[in-house]
Ligand SMILES: Nc1nc2c(c(=O)[nH]1)N[C@H]1C(S)=C(S)[C@@H](COP(=O)(O)OP(=O)(O)OC[C@H]3O[C@@H](n4cnc5c(=O)[nH]c(N)nc54)[C@H](O)[C@@H]3O)O[C@H]1N2
Ligand SMILES: Nc1nc2c(c(=O)[nH]1)N[C@H]1C(S)=C(S)[C@@H](COP(=O)(O)OP(=O)(O)OC[C@H]3O[C@@H](n4cnc5c(=O)[nH]c(N)nc54)[C@H](O)[C@@H]3O)O[C@H]1N2
Ligand code: SF4
């Protein structure tokens with residue numbers, strides 16, 4: 001029984017994005033839950049987007065998973081008891097490990113999982129399975145921003161300052177972030193500052209901008225180098241800051257020196273005059289922020305691209321200065337905590353490196369094993385999916401909190417690889433497209449039905465609280481992990497199902513790491529304290545650590561205390577348009593749908609607002625392909641074809657089309673995307689692939705999703 005099952009109202013947070021808007025839930029059963037935004041939570045201050053308002057509908061999705069399902073020999077998924085379902089998984093895993101070794105079993109996690117789940121999943125993979133093959137969907141999301149921040153600042157906390165700082169800024173530059181649709185309540189904090197938006201599209205956010213730069217997709221690196229060039233050429237750099245707080249400027253400048261504004265204009269399409277205006281706005285501002293979103297990051301050069309924006313921010317003296325800064329806008333609900341807890345291929349809890357002997361020794365000690373038993377780093381998410389069922393690849397995959405059949409690039413290949421497995425196990429709340437392919441489907445509880453913690457985009461640790469008992473036979477992911485681990489021989493006590501106990505263990509595991517949670521307790525959070533990591537546990541008689549809302553004010557996290565410029569140069573996207581595929585397609589989000597749509601497509605109000613796949617295209621470009629507004633189009637890339645409704649937009653770049661990736665079936669944007677990976681981070685090139693458009697004969701024209 002839960003710790004709070006008698007409560008009828010709880011203060012908690014939205015189940016979706018990294019803003020983690022504060023909400024109050026009330027109700028006694030799944031069907032009568034109401035949600036209200038909390039005015040006292042500083043991030044949303046009483047605001048909620050359409051997804052937050054309708055979140056309770058998810059609790060009663062008509063096809064909600066309520067019983068475990070197992071696939072009959074070559075046939076359908078049929079209901080089974082938990083014991084039988086877990087036994088079947090454990091038996092298969094033992095067989096596969098015996099025949100092919102521990103790396104034949106793989107795990108894919110998610111940035112929506114609570115800290116407790118993400119932590120226990122990493123422990124389960126490395127200890128109970130003994131596999132190196134674990135990664136998570138944050139690889140598709142924050143990997144490039146994380147690598148660039150770590151390289152520059154020595155630590156990766158998406159926003160190293162609270163979002164409320166933005167409200168007092170004079171100028172905020174948003175590179176590839178459409179926050180008006182992806183984090184609407186954040187717009188409250190962006191009313192005062194003047195906005196510079198860098199986006200190839202006239203996005204809802206760009207419409208609110210004082211200055212809108214529209215580079216061709218895949219050219220931000222050239223643009224950011226150009227902005228640095230202008231700052232230097234016009235004498236607008238903060239020379240004292242560069243000398244006193246940074247290193248590596250000269251090497252970075254060597255590359256930027258060749259990117260004068262007129263050359264940048266040729267590559268990006270952004271007029272030189274607008275480049276100069278952007279730099280003047282930033283340099284004239286008393287307080288300024290530069291923020292990146294996925295538009296700048298989801299590229300095969302995503303990490304370098306973010307580094308180029310960081311170089312600009314450093315040249316202007318913004319990071320680590322009170323009231324100014326650089327940040328990347330984390331996307332998923334627990335996208336920040338999810339990348340600290342050890343579900344990433346190269347990482348241990350506390351944001352520790354899996355290859356650092358001291359880190360291995362510390363975690364092995366917490367887990368009560370010898371450091372030699374911990375596996376080394378595994379494949380990144382797309383490489384892992386691409387290897388499934390191949391000669392040296394995994395034969396089994398366990399998925400928690402991810403729907404790669406829709407969200408991974410080059411879907412056709414990914415679905416083929418999932419089908420080639422001996423065993424696919426999916427724990428989910430609904431029959432996602434990936435769950436539909438599984439051999440065993442495990443029904444789990446969701447946000448209003450469980451306790452835990454989430455770390456939002458500003459590194460603030462928040463409590464998720466339970467309002468309701470689980471429906472049907474649904475159990476927490478923690479129960480799933482315990483059930484499997486014990487069947488594989490682990491002691492029950494090593495896999496607690498009470499989130500509070502898991503949190504106590506992860507506090508110890510994180511102690512001394514970059515993301516140190518050891519001073520954070522459920523009691524402190526429940527008392528309403530605002531705790532941003534790092535928050536170390538103080539020595540015996542010292543007062544509790546207050547947490548760290550603002551990082552880098554005194555020094556950066558490198559041993560010499562300095563931030564580092566990275567020497568980066570422009571390179572083109574992996575594909576460039578040609579006669580067969582003359583256009584660039586970029587992909588992203590709309591307000592009413594979330595991610596793979598597994599959740600929001602099941603909320604009628606949201607599904608009505610954004611019912612089907614579409615392709616946003618300039619009317620002249622569409623007309624050249626014989627497409628009228630509202631026609632069904634084939635969008636064809638070298639990898640495949642997706643079907644989408646033509647949506648005219650006069651403000652589009654004529655060389656660029658845009659598709660949301662929230663839809664399943666033939667309307668999956670990822671049927672066409674390019675899995676070219678960033679060599680530094682494994683990030684796929686979701687934001688650039690080459691395409692052509694063709695009409696679909698009327699006789700074939702069904703709904704695209
Ligand atoms: N409604 C909604 N909100 C969400 C989500 C959702 O699915 N739906 N998901 C959450 C998650 S996990 C994430 S990661 C965030 C993502 O939040 P955002 O990063 O804001 O979302 P995207 O739509 O992926 O991309 C933002 C913009 O990048 C632009 N863009 C495309 N190519 C380029 C380019 O080469 N350069 C530049 N500068 N811009 C480019 C697109 O036109 C788009 O407007 O949103 C979170 N919030
Ligand atoms: N073309 C294109 N593709 C993209 C992107 C893009 O911009 N363009 N963006 C990428 C980005 S930034 C991201 S973050 C990914 C997101 O991609 P995914 O992670 O695949 O998308 P979600 O729909 O969030 O999938 C989460 C799944 O977990 C389930 N779930 C929710 N809560 C829980 C839980 O507590 N436990 C368990 N076990 N399951 C749970 C949901 O029902 C859902 O099925 O997509 C990436 N793919
Ligand atoms: S902005 Fe994000 S956290 Fe806030 S209500 Fe919308 S989806 Fe939920």
Ligand SMILES: [Mo]
Pocket residue numbers: 140141142331332
């Ligand atoms: Mo994301």
